[in-house]
Amino acid sequence: MDRRSDRNTIDDKKQAVGSSSVIPGSNLLNRNRNVSEMLADLPKPPAWHELGICRQFDPEIFYPSHYGPTQTADAKKVCAGCDVRAVCLQWALDNNDQHGVLGGTTPRESESHGQGGCGMTCQCGRPAHARGRCARCYAQLRARQTAYGRWEPSYTDAQPVREHLLALRAAGIGNRKVRELTVIAPSTIQAILYGRPARGNPPARKVLRNTAARVLAIPVPVSKVPCLRGGRVVPALGSVRRLQALAANGYSQRELWSRLGWPSPQNATQMFAGRVENITVVRAQQVTVLFSQLQMVPGTDRNARARAKAKGWLPPLAWDEDRIDDPTYTPELVDKPRTAEDVFSDFEYLLSMGVGVEDASRRVGLLPASVKRRYERHGRRCPAALTAVARQQRKTAS
Template sequence: MDAEPVRAHIRALRAAGVGNRVLRAAGVSHNSITYILHGRGGRPPTSRVKRETAEKILAIPVPHSRFEYSPTGLTVDAVGTMRRLRALIAYGYTQADLCARVGQSPTWCSYVVTGRAKRVRADAAHAVAELFDQLQMVPGTDRRSRKLAQQKGWLPPLAWDEDRIDDPTYTPELLQHSKTVVDDFTDFEELLALGVHVEDACRRVGVSASTLEARYRRYERDTPQELLRLVWTQRRERKRGSKRREAV
């Protein structure tokens, strides 16, 4: 079958932090991966792939986060876990409640939330990410937690771009408290209807394209095709930039 979709899937897996170990565990040999991506013997990458090999590769989902396929005992950067816990506290959940939900001690939770932890176990990071996905659209009820987060400048879940929350170099857009998310949708869609370019519309609304697209998904609202195309292009460019940096 055509190798290009398979090749693109391998690249997407690598961009998400999935290495050859996972592919080999799925029954794909190192030689097959090399042949698909780079070719061999001076020949270009193959244009055809055995259906059996393709199905094994395409069956591996691109992970939501970089630590999803990490071995249980492996440690990962703690920044994404810290951000998710802080965001849920800002959304009205107590630190103690969150700790209990992910099966961690209050000491561990405090160490992560305050930023003292630089790395956490992959299984703990995964548990926090799953909890974040479950609660990010379900407001908590603890006012003290909300007040504490506000005093410390911790941002709520919707302020974070799902694709970049684990990136230590990422700084999210600040929410405009004078407007609701629905107001942003309305303003953005009106700008598009007036013929404003999608990138300019995002700038005028004051929200990055990726953050706005994530909010459309979280609110289960139909995302304008112009926005989807822009986000897809930006993600592709980020992946290319990451690969260029790795090659240096």
């Protein structure tokens, strides 16, 4: 189903077969890593690899786009005259290799394919079904390897992936954005969500494990603002909270409206009072930028600060920027507010006790990106683990 992602793996391994330092079929190359890291991870090839006759042929024939009799005939003829064919087949079975023609067999051979080419039959005499084994022997091998912890199925349940895609769509991330983030074909996404109605196929029940990992790695944003185009309309709650927080920080409504460059200052009162339900994405982004600029810069308007206090508007530091757009989020208010040093102390203590960065951030009531920003604002050295997690989340969301 996911031919594109599957094809990427195959292309990598085509290059690997032609190299004397790579085991045929090993899936170790990653285009996003530098050469030194790749060479450091490559295992030493076994002795039998040097004896493989496949080294004298173009690797292309061992990794066809389809595993039909015609496409695999040449590869099987080469394997038929190889002295280490049995060893290569056993290696493919032990390592659960699901790509290429290895040991004269394809990953999933039907009986007709097994009887063609090299004339493969199982050790028990039955026609080969997969990797030179009949269906019964192959199932026994898979069960044994699973018990040893050496078998991981190529496919997994598609339902969690489908639910995650629907959650992303509800948050404003459509198929085009998912494709940019995961390099997954739109037809694959459609097959997971709706199946292929033209062919009469229902939504996919299974999906490649690699595809599932890519989709589930995309975080579901709380706010739709970063994901939508400028003319779209979004809830105004996050913008209202930001403007109220800036007012509590000492900025008047007129000044904020002037900084935003919006006409009709008469509407400012409606906005600050929370009586505006929706706002365009462009304006929401403008408010977010202004909030980032002024949240740590105290204003000079005492009347604005007193009015905000009377109305119960919270200052900027009371809000978690990553959750301020969430309508279900309510800041935890205490009589004695926790200082930044309290947060740093608790966070670093949790890290020293072996708690992960994401769990430690959640326990102090923030997200990793918010904790990192607080370290930067107070001139504190940010823990390396926190920097790595925040950078990865920012790269995934961008």
